[in-house]
Amino acid sequence: MASTLFRTIQIHPFLLYPTALFSRRNGVLYCTMKSSQSQTATQEKQQPPKVKVPQHALKKTVDKITRDYEAIIGIETHVQLSTLTKAFCSCPYNYGSQPNTSICPICMGLPGALPVLNSKVIEFAVKLGLALNCKLSLNSKFDRKQYFYPDLPKGYQISQFDIPIATGGYVDLDLPLEFGGGHRKFGITRVHMEEDAGKLLHSGNGAQVDLNRAGVPLLEIVSEPDMRTGIEAAEYAAELQRVVRYLGISNGNMQEGSLRCDVNVSIRPIGQSEFGTKVEIKNLNSFSSINRAIDFEISRQALLLSEGQGDQIVQETRLWEEGAQKTITMRKKEGLSDYRYFPEPDLPEVILTQEYVDSILKSLPELPEMKRRRYENMGLSMQDVLFLANDMNVAEYFDATLSSGADLKLAANWIMGDIAAYMKNEKLSINEIKLTPKELAELIASIKGGTISGKIGKEILFELLAKGGTVKGLIEEKDLVQIVDPVEIGKIIDKVISENPKQLEQYRGGKTKLQGFFAGQVMKLSKGKANPGLLNKILLEKLNAKS
């Protein structure tokens, strides 16, 4: 679940500096924002050109500065498709297999080999394009993107340059409540098909290449620069993960590399129409890294700009260092790369018919956004909606429980409460617990209908989760049916009262708190089956009678 991975920025105040110093610095920094060429006393605390941001600056100062700027963020995402074979040859792909075992002349780029497109790639591309509300190009083509690198066997990557398969879409999402919530809509510029390169591992004086991954199909998704904060960007990435998982086209795993994000960040003073210098950030391996890296980069750029060192911000690629929690220069971009794109002569045009597109549209499952809106319309709170809809498996379980007749709010509470806690403790996913949605519905109905008490319900839940079985079966086996007959409860109460004359005296003498003691004894005697409400009502009557 994406939201549980998020942490707010931890900027540790470096309390070596006494507060008096801080307020002076604060004042000086405020002044420098107005002038452009100021070398003030603050310089000694930062090291130009690499400003070590949050180490020295207290969070307040950084926030104050960044408030004057607007960040423009765009994300390029590569999704590795879960097809059985590669894009242009029939080699299978399995993550983690022995290097250089899934190869053939085509994906090795040997002379004479010709690519043949995997039809599933088109299907997955159309699915994603439709799910992202894009316009599909019924006619598109492949192009060669040419450059030399050891993990690129052919010396070019087969991609789509000027006529991608899908353009002009958007995603709708809801920001997690712990970050302020809110609905967002981010534009998608394009989606196109391409192939992956092999894996390059640096070692000693050279490098090692594994071509198992070369030729694996990818979909590249380019967003509009609509994101403004780290959390928006991270949630965008999380939504893409949800969508590809819901569609079943990729497992969307950032750690495994089946979902890769590169982020572009630039900032400009609020009110300015020209964009600032764009910086690319790579090596982001989780949603929280995306969040933190962007926030760091915004602060870095804002601080430089506020000190008149805007020229220190250059168009470059930076790496996010997870350990140090900062971005560092990878290399400066020397002009734009010349990939000498031209249409791939070995592949025919990609032609989609409207019927084909329509049939795929009909087959799409309910997507995350639709599910969220449906749950919201059913009356669930935003918090419930996000929890239940964000994980495809949880949503499926919830829907199944509802279709077995369970009450909406109760089902939501059980899943989000006791069941989620159990899953967390035992480190299980919802697919691995033994309690079926049908039985959960049965449990809810049994409690609601009064067959068993809520307390007993919670007790057998644990057994149902761990071992499965049916609610009816357990109730019978353990004789758990609630006692709701007032006469029978009365009898038990009478027994308890007669066995505890001393407490009865004390109660009648004024110690009314002892009611709890009696209630406990009755429960014990009834093996927890007495209906609590009735119990207390009748108990009170009997205790207060005969005065």
Added chain:
Amino acid sequence: MAMGSSRALLILSNFKFKTTASSSSSSKPFFPFKTNLGTRNFSTKIRSSLQPPDLPRLAETARISLAPNEVEEFAPKIRQVIDWFGQLQAVDLDNVEPALRADTEGDNLREDVPETFENTEALIASVPSYEEPYILVPKVLNKE
């Protein structure tokens, strides 16, 4: 439409005529036709509308090393080839819808069914520098 001819222009200027000479400076480039094209009569309109390529940069991007004398020698020849293709500019494309690609057959698709290539040993054997299970390559600093 002007769009048609400018598309042709784009494709032509992107198209780099590949010489089969790899990196050695002594072998002569292979041209599929006689190089006495200079005697052909090109219209000046064609010659001026197509930009000559920056040959040293092209050679760099193609990882082909050229000595200065070769740059001097090849530049006009490559220019001639481009101008030869430039004759296409004379075609009137005003009423022609631009094509995405120059083929007439439709898609040639494959089912998503795995097939292991049987002779991977031969593939590995042809790799010049191999240390089980990796292909060894020299260190490369910059991704282009």
